[in-house]
Amino acid sequence: MQVAVLGAGIVGLAAAWELSLRGHSVTVIDRAAPGSGASGGNGAQLSYSYVQPLADPSIWAQLPKLLLLRSSPLKLRPQLDPHQWRWGLEFLAACNAETSRNTTAQLLSLAMRSRAGFEAMMATLQPDCDFSATGKLVIYRSQAALDSAARQVELQRELGGAPQRTVSPDECMAIEPALVGVRNEIAGAVHTESECAADCLKLCMALVDALQTRGVQFMLGDTIDGFALRGDSVSAVLTSRGAVDADAFVLSLGSASHTLAQRLGLRLPVYPLKGYSITLAVDETPGAAPSVSVTDSANKVVFARLGKRLRVAGMAELVGPDASIPASRIESLVASTRALFPKCSDFAELNPWTGMRPATPTGLPIVGPLPGTPKNLLFNTGHGALGFTLSFGSAGRIADAINLLA
Incomplete structure (x- = not known):
């Protein structure tokens, strides 16, 4: 089949990779x-x-602090946008134990498939993307937070997740000596030995090169304006370069997917x-950088080692499509980094x-088709902070759905 993938982020490129492996002719379209x-x-993790999804019952107790503190990692700037308000209300409605458990189960299943797909791609492509498999520590500042995390670990164990364990501050220091400066500030951590990290942008570049070698076509710098319909199907996607025909279409435009839909x-x-x-050059003295x-x-800040660099990422702001970078937010990331890893x-x-x-x-x-939409239009969006993690699992599901259309 001829498949048009709309979006050239990691989610779209992973879908293009999987579809190409299964013998489909693929065109990737993106304005960027x-x-x-x-x-x-x-965050590179x-x-x-x-x-654990962001929509969790613990949000209710944290909400006043998260929304009112100037330095809060969660920020809401109300817009004259019904979509924002509706999304926010739906998010709060999802902050309950049953929804969180169901979401966790489905995310774990998708993540396990994604790991298998990612590892297969890595074995085939062997990209230069600063990949590491050194594990992860999620540190907690209070015993109550650690106890809550332990319950999440137990839930994920019951659901078939990879082995994880809660560890003491001293065990944290043994696993990651660079945390020694906060030994007395943490109650403990969750340690997952099997977790990995990589430079997502470098991987995207490697995928593009490999896909082009495989005959995948790229239309970059072209805006996507809509769809041409024929009966209950999409016949073409309308771009600034003209109509692009295909047998199936995959919408992987990230947050812009809403507008096109x-x-x-x-x-x-x-x-x-x-x-x-922020991305920092690291001091390679043992114990200086994690x-x-x-x-x-x-x-809500993550740290991932990328070769001789350290990626520090965080915060979640509901402020609309605002691409500005306030100095205060970068200063906050720097302060968080200095607090944990001053050297x-x-x-x-x-x-x-x-x-x-x-x-x-x-x-x-x-991920997949939606009721009431054109039967050959598949959706592959809404991955939040787990886009990199889930991309190859989503790609597998999209390819499965495409095969059902053939």
Whole structure:
């Protein structure tokens, strides 16, 4: 089949990779360069085992602090946008134990498939993307938070997740000596030995090269304006270069998927959660910078080692499609880094970045066909902060769905 993949972020490129492997002819269309959206400077963690959704009952107790503190990692700037308000209300409605458990189960299943797909791709392509498999520590500042995390670990164990364990502060220091400065500030951590990290942008570039070698066509710098319909199917996608015909279409435009879906009279519950990152050159003195991925749960900041660099990412802002980078948010990431790893870098170059993570209220991505939409239009969006992690699992599901259309 001829398949048009709309979107050249990691989610779209992974879908193109899987579809190409299965023998389909693929065209990738995007107005921007591959990986230049939410993929470009993301947190770099491949979090296959610890997939707790943001929509969780614990949000209710944290909400006043998260919304009112100036330095809060979660920020809401109300817009004259019904979509934002509706998304926010749906998110709060999802912050309950039953929804969180169901979402966790589905995310774990998708993540396990994604790990298998990612590892197969890595074995075939062997890309230069600063891949590491040094595990991850999620640190907690209070015993209550650690106890809650332990319950999540037990839930994920029951659901078939990879082995994880809670560890003491001393065990944290043994796993990651660079945390020694906060030994007395943490109650403990969740350690997942099997977690990985990689530079998503570098991988996107490697995938583009490999896909072009395989005959995949790229239309970059072209806006996507809508669809031409024939009966109950899409016959073509309308671009600034003209109509592009295909047998099937995959919508992987991240947070922009909502806007394009509106052209079909469809509301996708996908809203941009704005995040930020910095990327630092590390001091390679042993114990100065972390080699294990670290998540500071209280401040919602992640740290991932990428060769001789450290990626620091965090925050979630519901502020609409605002691509500005306020100095205060970058300063906050620097402060969080200095607090945990004061000797990790000279902080001379920060390489600040912002991106719009496409999130659904529950945290579960939308993958596959939707009722009431053209039968040959598949959706592959709404992965939130887990786009990199889930991309190859989603790709497998999309390819399965495409095969059913053939």
